[in-house]
Amino acid sequence: MLPMSFEQLQTAFALSSRLIESKTFHDLNVALITILNEIDTINDVSSYEILGNRAEAGSDVEPLIRKFPLSLDENFTDEYHSVVKYVYKEGTSGVGKHVIGNQAFISIYVNKDEPPEKLVLIQGEVSDYHYEIVKGLASIYEHQINLFDVKERDLLTKLHNRQTFVTTLEQVLNFYRGMAPSGKGSFMAILDIDHFKQVNDKFGHMQGDEVLIHFANLMRKSFRHADFLFRYGGEEFVVIINQTDKTAALALLDSFRLSVKQFSFPSGHITVSIGVTEVNPYTPIPTMIEIADEALYLAKHNGRDRIEVLNRSTKSVVDNDIEFF
């Protein structure tokens, strides 16, 4: 560690406070990118999430790379794509320096081998003093990410929790706002285990918990890396299926419904009812949740173990004759 002057220490302290004050993963990334961009010799800073289980997928399988702020495409690339892939294959956890082509990079690699892996890529060269600053910021960044994981995930299933659902959906809406319609959209589905109370009543709460864990694992297996999975509460889960059309989204949901039906849970067989709505960037989030909930209610009402789709609330038509969307 290089000796620092009092002013340098003060600067380092002020920079770390900006990271510590972040309340969400989103704010944390914005803060880190802004701080790093203030260093004169840094040309560019990008942040990525890398998904895909190395152990399961094997080393030849391409990971899914998601850029911050949210890119929803399965096949996203940017000018640093090959550098990200290189660091994914060769890089080590923490802070590292690389020269690729004739460009110098610094990587901050967090949660390597534990998807979603987080990678911040800094293009440019820095002085020894600034490199020490980057290392200090990286360790706070890592620490904060681990804290947010506890705050933003459900402890039982490790899926993202209800609070994260709202902030993620806001980002999905931002992604589509102002974008010309492309024929591809996102779909929000509420997945609710049928007669779950009976599982608890017959087998006890612990077995009920086991069922919830298996259910979440089936979600991870059935949906794509580009989709977002949440435990919404109790025996209710949510998936946001991204950048696809209605036929493909429904096919994905139906294959999930079947995999639940066929799976041998510790308590025997269960089924799931699913309510779906298309994500509309101009519909308020509570309304969208209400519509998906109504669709779920229909699925339950129409016999369970089925999917129902609604794209506008039947309530809003009754409450207000002129509201159509």
Ligand SMILES: Nc1nc2c(ncn2[C@@H]2O[C@H](COP(=O)(O)OP(=O)(O)OP(=O)(O)O)[C@@H](O)[C@H]2O)c(=O)[nH]1
């Ligand atoms: N084991 C366990 N049970 C939970 C948890 N959270 C909620 N539950 C139970 O989930 C059950 C939900 O029951 P209901 O809302 O009546 O719904 P249901 O029996 O699934 O019936 P339908 O949804 O109408 O098909 C209740 O018995 C809750 O106690 C949890 O974390 N663990």
